[in-house]
Amino acid sequence: MMKVFSALLLAFLVTACGDDGPPEPQATEAAPAAAEATKTASTDKVLEVYKSPTCGCCGAWVDHMKENGYQVVVHEQQNLQSIKEKAGILPGQGSCHTAFIDGYAIEGHVPAADVDRLLAERPDARGLTVPGMPVGSPGMEMGDRVDAYDVLLFDEDGTAVFSHYPGTE
Known part of the structure; x- marks a missing residue:
């Protein structure tokens, strides 16, 4: 019963985050400067995040990253499929937002400590x-x-566990 509920909750949340229509990137004015900063100084911790404009949990993750010293440039668009394809996200490995930093893709609710590592x-x-x-x-x-x-480390060949969070149950 709990697995069914969890699956339905995930389907609802992904739908609520938006995934319809063609991609319409709407970068903020800081995007060109952020992209240049990412190329030249990885210590600046500039994170480019692609998310739906209506997704609250994506916004909360952005706040988590900011609280942990990341400069975040948010790009809001309805359909993230082309972004996920660019990132190389494998089937079944996706989440509601995708980010890029210093040549790496960060998919979903990855803790800042794992991005630091x-x-x-x-x-x-x-x-x-x-x-x-x-x-x-x-x-x-x-x-x-x-x-x-x-948290999974991924490449074109698959995934490996990078970190495990045991939960409280």
């Missing part, structure tokens, strides 16, 4: 993903509840 270790990979929208991950807080979830 990724940038410090610089593994040969496309990026990190937290598939779905696990309760208790950054931006998906719901009281004291924290579901177990994995």
Whole structure:
């Protein structure tokens, strides 16, 4: 019963985040400067985030990243499929928003500490993903509840566990 509820909740949240119509990137005026900063200084921690304009949990994740020292440039658009394809997100590994930093893709509710570690270790990979929208991950807080979830390191060949969060249940 809980798995059915979780699947329905995920479907509702993804639908609420928006995924219709052709991509319409609407970068802020800071985007060209942010892109240049990303190329020249990874220590500036400039994160380019693509999200639906109506997704509250995406906005909460952006706040989490800002609170952890990231400069965030948000691009709002309804359909994120082309962005996810550009990032190389594998089927079943997606979430509601996609970000890019220093040559890596960050998919979904990845904790800032894992992005910090990724940038410090610089593994040969496309990026990190937290598939779905696990309760208790950054931006998906719901009281004291924290579901177990994995942060996955991914490339074109598949995924490997980068970090594990055991949850509270």
